[in-house]
Amino acid sequence: MSSGLIQRIAVVGGTHGNELTGVYLIKKFQQFPALLKRPSFEVMTLLANPNAIAANRRYIDRDLNRCFSKIDLSNSELTFYEDKRAKEIALQLSDVDFIIDLHSTTANMGLTLLPTNRHSFNLQLSAYLSHINSSVRVCLGSSDNCSRLRSLTSLGCVIEVGPVANGVINMQLLQKTENLVYAILDYLDAYNQGKSPIIPSHLTIYQTISSIDYPRNAAGELQAVIHPQLQFKDYKSLRTGDPLFLNLYNGKIMIYEGETKYPVFINEAAYYEAGIALTLTEKEEIEL
Amino acid sequence: MSSGLIQRIAVVGGTHGNELTGVYLIKKFQQFPALLKRPSFEVMTLLANPNAIAANRRYIDRDLNRCFSKIDLSNSELTFYEDKRAKEIALQLSDVDFIIDLHSTTANMGLTLLPTNRHSFNLQLSAYLSHINSSVRVCLGSSDNCSRLRSLTSLGCVIEVGPVANGVINMQLLQKTENLVYAILDYLDAYNQGKSPIIPSHLTIYQTISSIDYPRNAAGELQAVIHPQLQFKDYKSLRTGDPLFLNLYNGKIMIYEGETKYPVFINEAAYYEAGIALTLTEKEEIEL
Numbered sequence: 222m223s224s225g226l227i228q229r230i231a232v233v234g235g236t237h238g239n240e241l242t243g244v245y246l247i248k249k250f251q252q253f254p255a256l257l258k259r260p261s262f263e264v265m266t267l268l269a270n271p272n273a274i275a276a277n278r279r280y281i282d283r284d285l286n287r288c289f290s291k292i293d294l295s296n297s298e299l300t301f302y303e304d305k306r307a308k309e310i311a312l313q314l315s316d317v318d319f320i321i322d323l324h325s326t327t328a329n330m331g332l333t334l335l336p337t338n339r340h341s342f343n344l345q346l347s348a349y350l351s352h353i354n355s356s357v358r359v360c361l362g363s364s365d366n367c368s369r370l371r372s373l374t375s376l377g378c379v380i381e382v383g384p385v386a387n388g389v390i391n392m393q394l395l396q397k398t399e400n401l402v403y404a405i406l407d408y409l410d411a412y413n414q415g416k417s418p419i420i421p422s423h424l425t426i427y428q429t430i431s432s433i434d435y436p437r438n439a440a441g442e443l444q445a446v447i448h449p450q451l452q453f454k455d456y457k458s459l460r461t462g463d464p465l466f467l468n469l470y471n472g473k474i475m476i477y478e479g480e481t482k483y484p485v486f487i488n489e490a491a492y493y494e495a496g497i498a499l500t501l502t503e504k505e506e507i508e509l
Numbered sequence: 510m511s512s513g514l515i516q517r518i519a520v521v522g523g524t525h526g527n528e529l530t531g532v533y534l535i536k537k538f539q540q541f542p543a544l545l546k547r548p549s550f551e552v553m554t555l556l557a558n559p560n561a562i563a564a565n566r567r568y569i570d571r572d573l574n575r576c577f578s579k580i581d582l583s584n585s586e587l588t589f590y591e592d593k594r595a596k597e598i599a600l601q602l603s604d605v606d607f608i609i610d611l612h613s614t615t616a617n618m619g620l621t622l623l624p625t626n627r628h629s630f631n632l633q634l635s636a637y638l639s640h641i642n643s644s645v646r647v648c649l650g651s652s653d654n655c656s657r658l659r660s661l662t663s664l665g666c667v668i669e670v671g672p673v674a675n676g677v678i679n680m681q682l683l684q685k686t687e688n689l690v691y692a693i694l695d696y697l698d699a700y701n702q703g704k705s706p707i708i709p710s711h712l713t714i715y716q717t718i719s720s721i722d723y724p725r726n727a728a729g730e731l732q733a734v735i736h737p738q739l740q741f742k743d744y745k746s747l748r749t750g751d752p753l754f755l756n757l758y759n760g761k762i763m764i765y766e767g768e769t770k771y772p773v774f775i776n777e778a779a780y781y782e783a784g785i786a787l788t789l790t791e792k793e794e795i796e797l
Binding site for chain 1: 533536537540541565566615672673674675676677678679680681683684731734735736737740755757758776778779781782
């Protein structure tokens with residue numbers, strides 16, 4: 222983006238092989254490239270983890286979306302399938318200005334935009350998208366997200382849609398994701414042509430603060446799970462005294478005892494092994 | 510059951526390793542066996558596919574719940590992990606009178622009872638359970654279900670609960686399943702003691718008739734998926750002219766053109782590879 226323009230865009234799916242929304246949207250875009258074509262830039266599409274897609278699994282050896290830190294990319298001793306794929310992808314996307322990475326979640330995240338960082342360009346785009354579609358929420362990751370695929374460029378975002386089970390296509394959520402991709406491309410094209418749409422002066426974001434693991438025993442085995450009252454309550458305020466977990470074995474309720482936060486990724490399937498039952502965010506109004 | 514009594518019961522979970530409702534209920538029952546204890550019978554518990562549970566996958570080599578046909582069980586040349594497990598389980602459950610096998614589904618099946626067959630004992634139990642809990646639906650499989658684990662005994666059932674993503678515990682659905690297990694055990698105990706509860710004279714069942722695969726191209730690749738209007742509409746009537754599939758690539762709607770049926774297992778994740786987009790049932794009133 223040395224010219225100040227977005228010249229090359231990558232739309233990526235299948236970074237996690239069992240998140241079919243992105244996989245099938247990329248297949249569609251590859252069959253009908255005109256859908257992504259805009260006058261002022263080139264768009265490439267990528268199925269990031271073909272072996273995991275073929276196996277209908279999140280990953281083969283390790284989570285591809287944790288393989289993109291600069292240290293790992295330059296470490297030739299990392300030779301898992303995903304380590305090798307990450308290096309190939311980093312090379313393939315080296316001249317790209319903007320990445321859109323398509324994901325899905327079993328949590329009730331609706332249509333969530335995860336901008337790569339707080340770059341004003343990303344925030345303005347986010348403000349525009351949540352302005353034209355009030356169901357779009359904007360969530361910012363923590364600073365340790367440098368291992369994500371999206372971190373290959375400073376401009377870009379993840380689209381995260383849910384709730385949808387892994388290995389399933391929910392057509393309504395696929396269509397919402399598809400329309401959001403088109404809205405992003407239209408915005409970028411308008412920007413390139415000096416016709417950026419009017420941006421709202423404020424943006425509501427959910428800034429990731431910390432995560433909470435499931436209660437486990439000494440062997441690491443799950444002892445309690447998300448309380449039914451918290452299930453599917455992503456982005457709703459979680460206040461001190463609210464039920465958090467329910468013990469599987471003795472039925473005891475564990476309550477939340479912190480300051481008011483806004484949980485996301487509640488009961489995401491892939492995060493059981495990552496030690497994340499939910500992620501806490503703070504709601505923040507940003508002036509643009 | 511030579512005495513006419515139910516003397517030994519098996520409660521099974523983890524036949525599919527990523528269906529965590531059953532897995533964690535069995536872990537709970539194994540930690541607190543008193544929960545299953547009733548005066549008139551013995552109950553054993555079983556995690557059917559430990560390697561698949563450890564891997565958080567449906568199966569390792571092939572679907573364990575398709576390995577129990579008499580032909581396969583007596584075929585020593587079948588040596589996949591699940592073939593071996595099936596033989597071990599068949600031996601382990603050889604003196605069992607009644608099997609309860611705990612499953613979950615990504616389809617909106619609510620709390621579904623799948624009796625092993627139309628044995629009057631199974632139907633009476635089903636009628637009782639759907640009488641005391643009107644949310645319980647009763648679905649009968651097709652005659653080719655002899656390869657299922659539950660077919661090891663003529664008395665028994667599967668409990669199928671959904672919608673829940675694989676690899677996720679939805680505590681509300683787990684509790685519903687747990688309570689249904691207790692209701693079955695209470696019924697069997699009352700039966701043994703000659704105190705069977707009064708059974709309704711009629712039972713509504715959904716009899717499996719056939720299945721419909723997703724539209725695919727010559728290479729077998731998915732071309733269309735469940736239409737948004739049909740998603741989560743398990744057990745609702747599907748009438749000729751109703752939208753069935755939506756083409757991923759050209760947006761065309763494919764309508765249903767048969768007689769009125771009641772679809773189940775709509776968009777079940779595990780059935781993409783099995784070639785089942787939904788299963789059609791007929792609603793039937795049975796006199797008991």
